[in-house]
Amino acid sequence: MTLPRLSALIVTVFLANPAVCAETKAGSLEIEGARVGFMRPGQTNAAAFIEVENRGPQADRLTGISFPKEVAQRGELHTMKHENGVMSMREVQAFDIPSGGKLVLRPGSDHLMLIGVPKTLQPGQKIPMTLRFERAGEVTVSATVMDRPSHGSPGHDHNKDHGKR
Numbered sequence: 264m265t266l267p268r269l270s271a272l273i274v275t276v277f278l279a280n281p282a283v284c285a286e287t288k289a290g291s292l293e294i295e296g297a298r299v300g301f302m303r304p305g306q307t308n309a310a311a312f313i314e315v316e317n318r319g320p321q322a323d324r325l326t327g328i329s330f331p332k333e334v335a336q337r338g339e340l341h342t343m344k345h346e347n348g349v350m351s352m353r354e355v356q357a358f359d360i361p362s363g364g365k366l367v368l369r370p371g372s373d374h375l376m377l378i379g380v381p382k383t384l385q386p387g388q389k390i391p392m393t394l395r396f397e398r399a400g401e402v403t404v405s406a407t408v409m410d411r412p413s414h415g416s417p418g419h420d421h422n423k424d425h426g427k428r
């Protein structure tokens with residue numbers, strides 16, 4: 264069995280796990296709407312989005328994301344700023360999720376990034392995404408790849424803006 268084939272098998276087995284569903288709970292956090300932005304062929308980075316509601320009495324923070332190696336080498340948290348008509352973004356260490364509040368990551372705003380995607384993700388494909396929270400710990404959700412480029416992010420080409428330092 265070749266290595267790529269083995270990797271595909273691991274992903275398939277993982278996604279068949281019924282514990283991975285559209286809405287996931289982690290302690291007092293409820294995670295939903297996990298999705299990955301449409302990828303053009305040749306693109307090696309992609310944006311990802313989620314919503315996290317905090318129903319607990321204490322604030323939490325999203326401090327990191329990670330992926331299986333066959334999906335992306337690593338993940339980052341990014342904020343976006345509109346300045347002089349130019350969209351710029353930078354990596355941040357964490358996103359706050361206040362008690363009773365909701366963290367909303369969406370196209371054109373704060374988002375997650377997949378860095379170093381070896382194989383272009385296909386529309387409708389579901390990938391495992393592991394979120395790391397300061398209090399709630401680690402939880403893996405299933406993110407669906409969107410079937411068209413997202414609006415609200417003009418000039419936001421992650422391939423140009425990211426992965427080069």
Ligand SMILES: [Cu+2]
Pocket residue numbers: 310341352374375376421425
């Ligand atoms: Cu970004």
